[in-house]
Amino acid sequence: MxxxxxxxxxxxxxxxxxxxxxxxxxxxxxxxxxxxDIVNIAHPAVMMIGAFLAYLALNTFGIDPMITMVILAGVGxxxxxxxxxxxxxxxxxxxxESLQGLAFFFGILFIVEIGLVMTFGVDYRALExxxxxxxxxxxxxxxxxxxLIPFVVAMIMCGLCYAYLFYTFTGRTILAVAQDxxxxxxxxxxxxxxxxxxxxxxxxxxxxxxxxxxxxxxxxPSIGREFIGRAFAVCVLxxxxxxxxxxxxxxxxxxxxxxxxxxxGPSWSPAISFGLLLLTxxxxxxxxxxx
Amino acid sequence: xxxxxxxxxxxxxxxxxxxxxxxxxxxxPASAQTQQPxxxxxxxxxxxxxxxxxxxxxxxxxxxxxxLNARGGLLGRKVEFVTYDDQSSPAVVPGIxxxxxxxxxxxxVVSGYATNQIAAAMPTIMQKKRLFMTLFGxxxxxQFKYDRYFQMQPNGPDARMEFSRGYIETAMAMNxxxxxxxxxxxxxxxxxxxxxxxxxxxxxxxxxxxxxKMYPPNTxxxxxxxxxIKATEAELVFVAxxxxxxxxxxxxxxxxxxxxxxxxxxxxxxxxxxxxxQLGPLLNGVVGYDLYVPxxxxxxxxxxxxxxxxxxxxxxxxxxxxxxxxxxFAYAEMQVLEQAIVAVGSLDEAKLAQHIHKASFDTVAGTIxxxxxxEWAEPRVLLVQYQGVTGNDVEQFKQTGRQVIxxxxxxxxxxxxxxxxx
Numbered sequence: 250m251x252x253x254x255x256x257x258x259x260x261x262x263x264x265x266x267x268x269x270x271x272x273x274x275x276x277x278x279x280x281x282x283x284x285x286d287i288v289n290i291a292h293p294a295v296m297m298i299g300a301f302l303a304y305l306a307l308n309t310f311g312i313d314p315m316i317t318m319v320i321l322a323g324v325g326x327x328x329x330x331x332x333x334x335x336x337x338x339x340x341x342x343x344x345x346e347s348l349q350g351l352a353f354f355f356g357i358l359f360i361v362e363i364g365l366v367m368t369f370g371v372d373y374r375a376l377e378x379x380x381x382x383x384x385x386x387x388x389x390x391x392x393x394x395x396x397l398i399p400f401v402v403a404m405i406m407c408g409l410c411y412a413y414l415f416y417t418f419t420g421r422t423i424l425a426v427a428q429d430x431x432x433x434x435x436x437x438x439x440x441x442x443x444x445x446x447x448x449x450x451x452x453x454x455x456x457x458x459x460x461x462x463x464x465x466x467x468x469x470p471s472i473g474r475e476f477i478g479r480a481f482a483v484c485v486l487x488x489x490x491x492x493x494x495x496x497x498x499x500x501x502x503x504x505x506x507x508x509x510x511x512x513x514g515p516s517w518s519p520a521i522s523f524g525l526l527l528l529t530x531x532x533x534x535x536x537x538x539x540x
Numbered sequence: 541x542x543x544x545x546x547x548x549x550x551x552x553x554x555x556x557x558x559x560x561x562x563x564x565x566x567x568x569p570a571s572a573q574t575q576q577p578x579x580x581x582x583x584x585x586x587x588x589x590x591x592x593x594x595x596x597x598x599x600x601x602x603x604x605x606x607x608l609n610a611r612g613g614l615l616g617r618k619v620e621f622v623t624y625d626d627q628s629s630p631a632v633v634p635g636i637x638x639x640x641x642x643x644x645x646x647x648x649v650v651s652g653y654a655t656n657q658i659a660a661a662m663p664t665i666m667q668k669k670r671l672f673m674t675l676f677g678x679x680x681x682x683q684f685k686y687d688r689y690f691q692m693q694p695n696g697p698d699a700r701m702e703f704s705r706g707y708i709e710t711a712m713a714m715n716x717x718x719x720x721x722x723x724x725x726x727x728x729x730x731x732x733x734x735x736x737x738x739x740x741x742x743x744x745x746x747x748x749x750x751x752x753k754m755y756p757p758n759t760x761x762x763x764x765x766x767x768x769i770k771a772t773e774a775e776l777v778f779v780a781x782x783x784x785x786x787x788x789x790x791x792x793x794x795x796x797x798x799x800x801x802x803x804x805x806x807x808x809x810x811x812x813x814x815x816x817x818q819l820g821p822l823l824n825g826v827v828g829y830d831l832y833v834p835x836x837x838x839x840x841x842x843x844x845x846x847x848x849x850x851x852x853x854x855x856x857x858x859x860x861x862x863x864x865x866x867x868x869f870a871y872a873e874m875q876v877l878e879q880a881i882v883a884v885g886s887l888d889e890a891k892l893a894q895h896i897h898k899a900s901f902d903t904v905a906g907t908i909x910x911x912x913x914x915e916w917a918e919p920r921v922l923l924v925q926y927q928g929v930t931g932n933d934v935e936q937f938k939q940t941g942r943q944v945i946x947x948x949x950x951x952x953x954x955x956x957x958x959x960x961x962x
Contacts, residue, residue, distance in 0.1 A: 373787070
């Protein structure tokens with residue numbers, strides 16, 4: 250065993266950075282699934298749209314992904330209400346949305362994937378940016394820009410989501426919708442509007458998470474599927490409908506993965522992470538921050 | 541001559557032209573008109589994770605078909621493909637081959653890409669006793685031992701050992717000889733097999749294995765893994781990985797400042813233009829297995845013409861613009877089939893299989909002879925090292941000297957530059 254303090258320190262920092270990316274992926278699931286009860290299995294497809302649009306923006310128009318992600322967040326917020334209205338009219342209004350909604354989003358996932366294949370081809374795409382290959386040294390700890398930038402963006406994004414949900418009237422109605430739709434009606438708010446806004450935020454975060462993914466690694470149209478399990482795991486571990494819980498759970502999973510990779514071996518990482526999830530659910534079924 | 545007469549004459553002339561055109565149609569050889577085309581069926585990954593190579597392979601095959609039909613076809617018949625997208629999912633493959641054989645009633649079937657798809661098709665193919673030309677199957681017939689199976693990746697009879705043989709032999713030729721090796725790879729089929737062989741080759745060479753771990757396929761952070769390897773101070777690092785991991789490992793090795801003497805080995809993805817151009821100069825010093833690179837020691841008749849056609853069409857279709865990895869072997873696979881059919885003079889699959897077992901075939905991928913399990917009798921897995929890569933331009937990879945062949949000695953085109961970190 251070749252474990253040193255340097256290795257441990259690097260593993261913890263790498264885990265926190267990785268956790269930041271997981272939080273970016275999971276926050277949209279937390280809002281859609283945790284707060285709105287919408288099983289948006291197509292969240293990875295939204296990510297892939299974001300990733301490929303960032304690729305297109307950089308390679309066709311020379312737009313830096315940092316700018317693209319801001320534009321995409323705006324686009325997500327703008328088109329989200331229409332998407333939600335479509336979902337509401339087709340599925341939610343008719344009831345039994347859990348099973349039909351699942352099938353609906355699976356369909357969306359496949360359509361988006363095929364659309365991306367037909368538009369961009371099937372090759373792996375990555376962004377070639379000089380600032381991504383930089384590595385910052387903090388004593389013995391090295392921090393690659395490729396992981397640091399997604400972490401910083403993810404924390405800003407989660408912070409904004411938190412601030413919106415807790416410090417605005419619409420945000421509070423979204424939190425209220427997650428608990429009791431009838432109560433929201435009684436205070437004079439429109440639950441459909443709240444859901445529509447929340448779904449838009451989920452779409453926007455998905456698009457941004459896609460941009461972050463293509464900063465980290467090459468992507469192909471179907472690669473997003475690999476993250477759906479982890480995103481739901483983070484969401485459940487964090488307490489289903491809690492932004493703070495999502496960020497905390499993402500960090501815990503990230504650090505657990507990197508420490509396991511350093512101390513035991515990387516192939517044990519999923520077992521340790523999901524073991525942690527099972528243990529948490531056994532002793533605290535509502536998740537870390539669940540009520 | 542009246543105007544009406546002239547009009548009549550013009551009509552007559554038009555009628556004459558039409559008659560001539562019809563007559564010309566009727567003098568096309570009767571065989572091409574009356575005989576049905578030869579239909580070759582296959583499932584191929586056109587969407588999903590395997591699609592990048594699946595579409596590249598299909599383009600290679602289509603170029604063969606167009607070349608052949610322009611030459612008049614096969615046995616006087618045109619050739620057509622019946623293709624279905626297997627969506628990179630082995631689960632749909634048995635259904636595709638049942639449909640191709642029982643409903644579409646194709647004359648011949650070939651496999652899609654790659655091992656899992658081939659293995660999934662095998663029970664159907666064997667039950668129907670069909671000839672099966674396959675593309676990039678890793679030891680897929682070792683268990684079935686089907687005598688009508690032929691495989692086009694040049695792994696040779698012992699594929700497990702081939703993906704690391706060149707790496708270990710090249711390493712042990714360095715002075716001073718290395719003593720330690722780290723083995724790392726994705727917890728998936730190909731890396732498992734490649735690492736298994738690497739373990740055995742390393743032990744035979746007397747190397748001490750100081751790190752031997754696998755990582756889950758959807759790993760994102762490779763820095764932690766590379767740091768653990770760096771802490772072992774391994775002189776050699778053998779990596780067996782899939783495309784996104786290959787990119788992740790190379791980037792992480794640079795970010796962490798890995799200083800091993802050799803790094804790479806069994807990395808899938810580096811053979812494609814997408815990763816070559818994305819990684820660019822980060823590739824310098826990395827060694828990897830490959831199957832074809834444009835080095836002067838590897839000139840086969842027809843390969844350059846084929847690549848020219850491929851590269852022109854690939855740009856339009858949005859598939860791998862270089863086409864070094866799978867496309868020449870897909871074309872060569874069809875050349876084997878073509879040469880066998882011409883030699884046998886029919887589509888009798890039993891006779892074709894017998895002939896393919898006995899004969900040698902000259903193709904754009906070199907001269908090929910198959911052994912009893914349908915693998916190449918002589919392995920030709922190359923170990924290449926990236927040297928002198930500057931920037932991210934794809935054109936440089938068409939030049940010699942960028943992917944220098946280190947092994948096997950027969951095709952060696954340059955010397956290793958070590959250590960990797962420099």
